[in-house]
Amino acid sequence: xxxxxxxxxxxxxxxxxxxxxxxxxxxxxxxxxxxxxxxxxxxxxxxxxxxxxxxxxxxxxxxxxxxxxxxxxxxxxxxxxxxxxxxxxxxxxxxxxxxxxxxxxxxxxxxxxx
Numbered sequence: 566x567x568x569x570x571x572x573x574x575x576x577x578x579x580x581x582x583x584x585x586x587x588x589x590x591x592x593x594x595x596x597x598x599x600x601x602x603x604x605x606x607x608x609x610x611x612x613x614x615x616x617x618x619x620x621x622x623x624x625x626x627x628x629x630x631x632x633x634x635x636x637x638x639x640x641x642x643x644x645x646x647x648x649x650x651x652x653x654x655x656x657x658x659x660x661x662x663x664x665x666x667x668x669x670x671x672x673x674x675x676x677x678x679x
Contacts, residue, residue, distance in 0.1 A: 580609045598622040598631065606640075615641045 584605040591599050601619045608614075618638045622631035 576608070582607045593621070596624050597634070615643060617641055 584607075585602060586604045587602065589601050593599050599619070599621055601617065603615075603617045606614050606616050616638065618636070620633050620637070621635040623634045624631055
């Protein structure tokens, strides 16, 4: 934990620029809110990096403020747009029926298995 804290403090965020492209949110369990953000981050070296961040906001007891319960931040590597063809050996979409559970009961999901 100390090493992570040391690294974060060394990054000098005061001289950084964040460009937000999208923000999406959805109400969740007991008035919590799930948020996902995409954009670009430029540090003091001016190297522009694409990122995505997802966080889960839970309401405080006063009902007017939230705290961050979970937070995931990831840099996303740039890649060329590529058309998918039969030669890419991509598996076809597969129907998946999850086991009944607290959050997935009654839902049918379709996934593209890579």
